[in-house]
Amino acid sequence: MGSPTKLTAWKKLADHQQEINSVDMKSLFETDSKRAEKYTTHAAGWTLDYAKNRANEKTFSLLTDLAKEAGLETAIKGMFTGAHINNTEDRSVLHIALRASQAQESLIVDGINVLDEVRSTLKQMEKFVEQLHSGEWKGYSGKNITDVVSIGIGGSYLGPKVVAEALTPYAQEQVKVHFVANIDGSDITGKLKQMNPETTLFVVASKTFGTLETLSNANAARDWFLANGGSQETVSKHFAAVSSNVKKAVEFGMAEENIFPMWDWVGGRYSLWSAIGLPIAIAVGMDNFYALLDGAHQMDEHFRTAPFEKNLPVIMGTLGVWYINFHNAQTHALIPYDHYLRAMPAHIQQLDMESNGKANLLNGDGVETDTAPIIWGGAGTNGQHAYHQLLHQGTRLVPVDFIAPLASHNPIGDHHAQLFANCLSQSQALMVGKTLEQAQQELRDTGATAEQIDAIAPHKVIKGNRPSNTLLTDKMTPATVGALIALYEHRTFVQGTIWGINSFDQWGVELGKVLGTDIFNRLVSDSDNSGLDASTQALIEAFKKAQS
Numbered sequence: 156m157g158s159p160t161k162l163t164a165w166k167k168l169a170d171h172q173q174e175i176n177s178v179d180m181k182s183l184f185e186t187d188s189k190r191a192e193k194y195t196t197h198a199a200g201w202t203l204d205y206a207k208n209r210a211n212e213k214t215f216s217l218l219t220d221l222a223k224e225a226g227l228e229t230a231i232k233g234m235f236t237g238a239h240i241n242n243t244e245d246r247s248v249l250h251i252a253l254r255a256s257q258a259q260e261s262l263i264v265d266g267i268n269v270l271d272e273v274r275s276t277l278k279q280m281e282k283f284v285e286q287l288h289s290g291e292w293k294g295y296s297g298k299n300i301t302d303v304v305s306i307g308i309g310g311s312y313l314g315p316k317v318v319a320e321a322l323t324p325y326a327q328e329q330v331k332v333h334f335v336a337n338i339d340g341s342d343i344t345g346k347l348k349q350m351n352p353e354t355t356l357f358v359v360a361s362k363t364f365g366t367l368e369t370l371s372n373a374n375a376a377r378d379w380f381l382a383n384g385g386s387q388e389t390v391s392k393h394f395a396a397v398s399s400n401v402k403k404a405v406e407f408g409m410a411e412e413n414i415f416p417m418w419d420w421v422g423g424r425y426s427l428w429s430a431i432g433l434p435i436a437i438a439v440g441m442d443n444f445y446a447l448l449d450g451a452h453q454m455d456e457h458f459r460t461a462p463f464e465k466n467l468p469v470i471m472g473t474l475g476v477w478y479i480n481f482h483n484a485q486t487h488a489l490i491p492y493d494h495y496l497r498a499m500p501a502h503i504q505q506l507d508m509e510s511n512g513k514a515n516l517l518n519g520d521g522v523e524t525d526t527a528p529i530i531w532g533g534a535g536t537n538g539q540h541a542y543h544q545l546l547h548q549g550t551r552l553v554p555v556d557f558i559a560p561l562a563s564h565n566p567i568g569d570h571h572a573q574l575f576a577n578c579l580s581q582s583q584a585l586m587v588g589k590t591l592e593q594a595q596q597e598l599r600d601t602g603a604t605a606e607q608i609d610a611i612a613p614h615k616v617i618k619g620n621r622p623s624n625t626l627l628t629d630k631m632t633p634a635t636v637g638a639l640i641a642l643y644e645h646r647t648f649v650q651g652t653i654w655g656i657n658s659f660d661q662w663g664v665e666l667g668k669v670l671g672t673d674i675f676n677r678l679v680s681d682s683d684n685s686g687l688d689a690s691t692q693a694l695i696e697a698f699k700k701a702q703s
């Protein structure tokens with residue numbers, strides 16, 4: 156596919172933007188008493204209220220046309236049948252298979268039933284988790300494992316960490332799970348200080364087993380283990396791996412039965428559903444891990460079969476395109492009103508920005524449109540006392556997704572009602588804003604003088620008309636968390652398809668890795684740096700001076 160700007164629906168949306176630009180969302184509610192009902196839809200335990208958007212019937216109909224014209228129906232079919240939609244790496248994209256194995260018998264891709272491989276890995280995980288939880292798995296001195304440290308980065312870290320944290324109320328007592336990612340020595344050092352080598356097991360999670368940060372941290376963990384009572388012969392009792400590079404994991408010291416497979420049809424940022432999710436399964440147990448997969452599968456089925464007009468990932472994806480490409484929105488905020496989901500924006504940031512932060516169309520031509528927005532956010536209500544000021548009065552348009560459960564896992568006092576009230580009031584305030592007259596009256600009511608009113612009132616004006624979606628679920632459970640993350644995965648795919656880019660490669664991160672190795676070699680040697688730019692030369696010198 157070429158540039159979406161050539162599509163009829165795109166051109167119509169550009170014209171339509173002119174019409175709707177001056178329309179206030181409040182008036183859309185005033186003129187349509189059924190608006191909230193019309194623009195609320197449900198799937199896989201989630202309700203999406205998307206009524207607070209700068210969009211009317213015509214907008215939604217054009218956005219649906221755009222998705223169709225961009226070939227989304229064919230793209231979805233391609234994903235679910237294992238077509239090589241990751242064209243630059245000539246690979247299928249099958250994270251959907253990882254959560255289909257309980258519901259579906261087969262999915263034949265390139266002559267192989269991938270669901271058989273998925274099921275056999277899940278069995279391997281079941282056995283491993285059971286051994287850890289029952290205490291059958293012993294450390295080198297015969298003690299039970301009490302702590303698992305997962306070492307990985309990017310998709311081999313963010314997804315598992317965010318989901319394990321989101322499912323804190325489901326955590327099993329027997330084994331605590333920890334995560335280490337950063338090459339910064341402070342990360343692993345801090346973690347090792349809390350660990351006992353006799354009762355700690357490390358899971359090295361790396362699809363390639365070639366990622367610098369992960370290997371450095373794994374080596375540091377093994378050195379620590381060997382220096383604190385462990386031995387080369389007992390490394391296999393304390394180290395397991397998730398990787399498609401079995402040879403390298405065996406060389407490290409893992410026993411082959413404790414190496415969990417990964418496949419080239421799973422991208423790192425889509426891999427928490429595979430054995431990369433082992434830390435989640437250890438944290439919350441295999442039954443909950445299966446429930447997580449099932450929740451995601453429910454969302455997959457919804458995405459695959461629901462008409463676009465009622466399809467959550469399609470609605471959210473196309474609305475995103477509407478703001479990015481037709482309203483010049485540069486960023487998109489995710490604000491979960493759930494403490495356990497507080498790190499979710501970081502996972503969705505990798506998911507979306509690594510997937511759609513691209514400037515080339517599938518055919519190699521340069522894009523003519525903006526692509527992925529900057530994804531950011533954090534937990535409500537904390538953000539209200541930090542960056543929400545910019546959401547309400549800043550110069551930039553920031554579409555927001557509010558995410559909240561109707562019931563809390565910790566219902567104390569009126570905390571949850573207060574939390575929920577804040578969530579609703581934020582989306583309301585973004586839409587309704589405050590007029591100059593209202594600001595003036597407010598000041599008058601406090602007894603302000605005419606002079607004070609003139610001086611202060613303009614600062615209190617909030618333009619409003621700022622869009623948001625609200626996603627609600629009864630409770631954050633393994634199934635609803637699974638469905639929520641799958642929803643964002645598919646939303647990313649919808650947008651990538653409309654932009655005509657490949658959401659499943661990540662060539663952009665390679666250059667930094669290569670240059671990083673080169674500079675590392677220069678930092679630890681007496682190399683001639685005169686060929687480098689003067690800034691990099693000076694910074695290298697500063698580092699070397701500090702070490703001497």
Ligand code: F6P
Nearest residue numbers: 309310311361362363366423664
């Ligand atoms: O550098 C980016 C990346 O390739 C991500 O896509 C991936 O999730 C991460 O590195 C980790 O890769 P691996 O699992 O191979 O260690």
